[in-house]
Amino acid sequence: MPTVSVKRDLLFQALGRTYTDEEFDELCFEFGLELDEITSEKEIISKEQGNVKAAGASGVVLYKIDVPANRYDLLCLEGLVRGLQVFKERIKAPVYKRVMPDGKIQKLIITEETAKIRPFAVAAVLRNIKFTKDRYDSFIELQEKLHQNICRKRALVAIGTHDLDTLSGPFTYTAKRPSDIKFKPLNKTKEYTACELMNIYKTDNHLKHYLHIIENKPLYPVIYDSNGAVLSMPPIINGDHSRITVNTRNIFIECTGTDFTKAKIVLDIIVTMFSEYCENQFTVEAAEVVFPNGKSHTFPELAYRKEMVRADLINKKVGIRETPENLAKLLTRMYLKSEVIGDGNQIEIEIPPTRADIIHACDIVEDAAIAYGYNNIQMTLPKTYTIANQFPLNKLTELLRHDMAAAGFTEALTFALCSQEDIADKLGVDISATKAVHISNPKTAEFQVARTTLLPGLLKTIAANRKMPLPLKLFEISDIVIKDSNTDVGAKNYRHLCAVYYNKNPGFEIIHGLLDRIMQLLDVPPGEDKGGYVIKASEGPAFFPGRCAEIFARGQSVGKLGVLHPDVITKFELTMPCSSLEINIGPFL
Amino acid sequence: MADGQHPARDQHDTFFLRDPAEALQLPMDYVQRVKRTHSQGGYGSQGYKYNWKLDEARKNLLRTHTTSASARALYRLAQKKPFTPVKYFSIDRVFRNETLDATHLAEFHQIEGVVADHGLTLGHLMGVLREFFTKLGITQLRFKPAYNPYTEPSMEVFSYHQGLKKWVEVGNSGVFRPEMLLPMGLPENVSVIAWGLSLERPTMIKYGINNIRELVGHKVNLQMVYDSPLCRLDAEPRPPPTQEAA
Numbered sequence: 001m002p003t004v005s006v007k008r009d010l011l012f013q014a015l016g017r018t019y020t021d022e023e024f025d026e027l028c029f030e031f032g033l034e035l036d037e038i039t040s041e042k043e044i045i046s047k048e049q050g051n052v053k054a055a056g057a058s059g060v061v062l063y064k065i066d067v068p069a070n071r072y073d074l075l076c077l078e079g080l081v082r083g084l085q086v087f088k089e090r091i092k093a094p095v096y097k098r099v100m101p102d103g104k105i106q107k108l109i110i111t112e113e114t115a116k117i118r119p120f121a122v123a124a125v126l127r128n129i130k131f132t133k134d135r136y137d138s139f140i141e142l143q144e145k146l147h148q149n150i151c152r153k154r155a156l157v158a159i160g161t162h163d164l165d166t167l168s169g170p171f172t173y174t175a176k177r178p179s180d181i182k183f184k185p186l187n188k189t190k191e192y193t194a195c196e197l198m199n200i201y202k203t204d205n206h207l208k209h210y211l212h213i214i215e216n217k218p219l220y221p222v223i224y225d226s227n228g229a230v231l232s233m234p235p236i237i238n239g240d241h242s243r244i245t246v247n248t249r250n251i252f253i254e255c256t257g258t259d260f261t262k263a264k265i266v267l268d269i270i271v272t273m274f275s276e277y278c279e280n281q282f283t284v285e286a287a288e289v290v291f292p293n294g295k296s297h298t299f300p301e302l303a304y305r306k307e308m309v310r311a312d313l314i315n316k317k318v319g320i321r322e323t324p325e326n327l328a329k330l331l332t333r334m335y336l337k338s339e340v341i342g343d344g345n346q347i348e349i350e351i352p353p354t355r356a357d358i359i360h361a362c363d364i365v366e367d368a369a370i371a372y373g374y375n376n377i378q379m380t381l382p383k384t385y386t387i388a389n390q391f392p393l394n395k396l397t398e399l400l401r402h403d404m405a406a407a408g409f410t411e412a413l414t415f416a417l418c419s420q421e422d423i424a425d426k427l428g429v430d431i432s433a434t435k436a437v438h439i440s441n442p443k444t445a446e447f448q449v450a451r452t453t454l455l456p457g458l459l460k461t462i463a464a465n466r467k468m469p470l471p472l473k474l475f476e477i478s479d480i481v482i483k484d485s486n487t488d489v490g491a492k493n494y495r496h497l498c499a500v501y502y503n504k505n506p507g508f509e510i511i512h513g514l515l516d517r518i519m520q521l522l523d524v525p526p527g528e529d530k531g532g533y534v535i536k537a538s539e540g541p542a543f544f545p546g547r548c549a550e551i552f553a554r555g556q557s558v559g560k561l562g563v564l565h566p567d568v569i570t571k572f573e574l575t576m577p578c579s580s581l582e583i584n585i586g587p588f589l
Numbered sequence: 590m591a592d593g594q595h596p597a598r599d600q601h602d603t604f605f606l607r608d609p610a611e612a613l614q615l616p617m618d619y620v621q622r623v624k625r626t627h628s629q630g631g632y633g634s635q636g637y638k639y640n641w642k643l644d645e646a647r648k649n650l651l652r653t654h655t656t657s658a659s660a661r662a663l664y665r666l667a668q669k670k671p672f673t674p675v676k677y678f679s680i681d682r683v684f685r686n687e688t689l690d691a692t693h694l695a696e697f698h699q700i701e702g703v704v705a706d707h708g709l710t711l712g713h714l715m716g717v718l719r720e721f722f723t724k725l726g727i728t729q730l731r732f733k734p735a736y737n738p739y740t741e742p743s744m745e746v747f748s749y750h751q752g753l754k755k756w757v758e759v760g761n762s763g764v765f766r767p768e769m770l771l772p773m774g775l776p777e778n779v780s781v782i783a784w785g786l787s788l789e790r791p792t793m794i795k796y797g798i799n800n801i802r803e804l805v806g807h808k809v810n811l812q813m814v815y816d817s818p819l820c821r822l823d824a825e826p827r828p829p830p831t832q833e834a835a
Contacts, residue, residue, distance in 0.1 A: 366743070379715040382716070415695075417695060439605070461811070465810065472811070491649075
C-alpha cells in the first residue's frame with residue numbers, strides 16, 4: 001500500500017479545519033484510507049540514525065496516510081484534500097480543462113530509434129504556476145510515488161519535469177549510443193557521457209535500481225530541445241539545464257515509457273493535481289506529440305467519460321434501498337458527478353481523468369457503498385442452501401492425526417521449502433534423482449526446493465529440541481511436491497505421513513508397530529493377496545543396511561520404514577539412533 | 590492467471606519456479622478470454638489496456654494467497670451446467686518471498702471462505718463475516734473500504750482488541766470482479782463473495798506469542814506442544830498473558 005506523508009498543519013489548513021488525531025483517523029477509515037503513523041522528521045531520523053543526528057531536524061507533525069494502490073489521485077496532499085473536501089461536500093469537484101496555448105503549441109517529436117527501447121511519450125505544459133517550498137516538495141514527491149507504483153519503478157513509465165523558460169522547442173525524443181550522449185545531469189557540476197553516468201550511478205542508492213532498464217541496450221533514450229540541451233535521459237535522470245526550482249513559472253512535462261495507457265494516466269494525474277496552482281486554475285496547456293509514423297496527438301487527454309448504471313443495480317449489489325437521486329448524490333461525493341436521467345432509474349455518471357481506477361460498474365458500486373458508509377449497511381445472511389462436505393484427503397488426514405497422537409506421537413508443522421542438501425546430500429542421494437521442484441529466486445539456501453519428503457523437517461525439529469527428554473516421537477501428515485509432466489503446472493502434491501522415533505535405541509519395532517497400527521486404522525489387513533499390506537526387505541542410502549523395508553499395500557509401493565543410517569543422523573546434527581516411517585496416504589482414500 | 594504487469598502479482602514478493610518454470614497445459618479458450626479482458630476489455634469492463642503476454646501468465650510460482658485455489662475451484666464450478674450455488678472454504682499454506690522477521694515467515698497459512706450464488710450483496714458478505722468471526726470469539730467488528738485487484742467492493746475487517754486497546758485488522762474480503770468471474774464462464778448474475786485471513790496472526794494475538802517461529806517450522810518448542818490446553822474458541826478466555834508493548 002503506498003504511503004503518503006503530509007504535514008498535518010498544511011493538511012488541516014487546506015481542509016479548512018482542524019481535527020483531533022482520532023477524528024482524522026475516523027475520517028480516513030470512512031473514506032478507505034488508513035492513518036498509519038503520526039510522526040515528525042525528527043522522530044524518523046531519531047529512529048533510523050539516533051538522537052544526535054536528529055538534533056537539528058524538523059519537529060513538524062507528519063501524518064503518514066496509507067492510500068489504496070489503485071488511487072493515483074490520492075498520492076499527494078493536493079489530491080487527498082480535494083478528494084476529502086468533495087467527500088464531505090465542502091467543495092464541488094473542479095473540472096479540468098485542456099487549453100490551447102496563446103502562442104505556438106509545444107511539440108515533442110519521437111524518432112523511430114526509440115521504438116525498440118521505450119517507444120511511447122506524452123507531454124503537457126503547466127502555465128504560470130506558483131510554487132511555494134511545500135508545493136514544490138509535493139510536486140517532486142508525487143513523481144516519486146507514481147514512479148514507485150503505477151510506473152512499476154520507472155520500468156513502465158518515467159516522468160520528467162522541466163523549466164520551460166530555460167528551453168526552446170520543438171523537442172526531440174530519440175535514442176542514441178551511450179557514448180554519443182553527453183550532458184550535465186541534475187545535482188552534478190560537469191558534463192558526463194551516458195557511459196560514465198551509468199558507472200557513477202552504480203553506487204547511487206536511489207538511482208542504481210533503475211540502471212538495468214536501459215543498461216544493456218545498444219541505444220539509450222534521450223530528449224533534446226532545439227538547441228541541443230538535454231532535458232532528460234529517461235528513465236534515469238534529468239538534465240541540470242532545465243531543472244525546476246521554487247521560482248519556476250512554466251513547466252514542460254514529458255512521460256516516456258513502454259506502456260502507453262499508463263503514460264497517459266500518469267500525465268493526467270500530475271497535471272490535474274498541480275494545475276490547482278496555475279494562474280488559470282485547473283487548466284492545462286496542450287502539447288503535441290508527433291510519432292515516428294508522422295501522426296500527431298495532442299496531450300494531455302484529460303478525458304471525461306460517461307457511464308450509465310441502473311439505480312436498482314447499485315442497490316442490489318450493495319444491499320441497500322436508496323432512491324436514484326440519493327445514489328447520484330452519494331456518487332457525486334466520490335468525485336463521480338452523477339445525475340438521474342431517462343426513466344428515473346438510470347444514473348449517468350461522469351468519470352473524471354483522475355479516476356482511471358473506474359473500469360467497470362462494480363467500481364461505481366463500491367464508491368456508492370463507501371459514500372453510504374459500509375458500517376451503515378444492514379448485515380444479512382445469504383439464503384444459499386448447500387450441503388457441506390469435507391475434502392476427502394483432508395478428512396482422512398484429520399482422522400489419522402488424532403490417532404497418531406493417541407499412539408503417543410507428537411505432531412510437527414514444518415516448512416515445505418528447504419535446501420537441496422536437506423532432501424538430497426543429507427539423505428545420501430543426488431538432487432537430480434529427487435525430481436524436486438526448484439525455486440528460481442531463493443533469498444537463501446533454505447528456500448531452494450520444495451520438499452520431496454517429510455523426513456528432513458522432522459529431523460530438524462528434533463535437532464532444535466535436543467534438550468527434551470527421550471524418546472522423541474514425532475509425526476507429520478502433510479504435502480510433499482514432485483515434478484510431474486502429466487499435470488497442468490508440471491508438478492503434483494502427495495499427502496505423506498511421516499513418523500520418527502529418536503532414542504538411545506533405534507526402536508525399529510516401535511516404528512513397525514506404528515505402521516501395523518496405521519494399517520489397522522485404515523482397514524488394510526496384513527497379507528499381500530487380500531488387497532492388504534506387506535513389507536519386504538529393501539535398501540536405501542538413508543537407511544542402515546539390513547534395517548530397511550519397503551511397504552506394499554493394495555498392489556503398490558507406498559513407502560519405506562527402517563533405521564536411519566548414522567551418516568544421516570550426523571548430517572542433521574543429531575547424536576542418537578533414529579528410525580522412521582514415511583508413506584503416501586493417497587492410495588488409502 | 591495473473592501476470593507481470595497486473596498488480597495482483599506485484600503486490601507480494603513471489604517465489605518463481607526454475608523447474609518446472611512454466612505451466613504445461615492451459616485451457617486455451619479460457620486463456621483467450623482472459624487475454625482479451627485484460628488488454629481490450631469486455632464483459633462491461635474497460636479492461637486494463639496493456640499488452641497481456643502468455644509467457645508471463647505461464648510462469649509457475651508458489652501461490653502467495655489461497656485465492657488462487659479458490660479461483661481454480663470456481664473455474665471448475667463454472668464448467669458444470671446448470672450453475673448450482675456453493676460455499677467453499679480452504680485452510681492452507683501460502684508462500685511469500687519477503688524479508689523475514691519476528692512476525693514474518695516465508696510460509697504461513699491462510700483461511701479462505703467463498704460463497705457463490707445469485708443476488709449476493711455486500712450486506713450478505715458482512716453478515717457472513719459477522720457470523721464467522723463470532724464463532725472465533727470476535728464480536729466487535731467494523732468494516733473499512735480497501736483495495737484488492739480482484740475484488741470490488743473490497744473491505745478490510747477490523748475488531749477491537751481489549752488487551753491492545755485498539756482496532757486491529759482481522760481479515761480482508763470482497764466481491765470478486767466480473768473480469769475474473771465472467772471469463773471463467775460463470776453466469777452473469779452470479780456473485781461471488783469471499784474473505785480471508787491468516788491463521789498465524791490471530792493465533793499469535795490470542796496466545797500472546799511474539800515470534801511466529803514459535804508456531805510454525807522446526808524451531809517450535811515441543812514442550813509448548815505437550816503442555817497446550819484444548820483450543821476452545823467458545824469457552825471463556827483466560828486473561829491473556831502480559832504482553833510487551835506491540
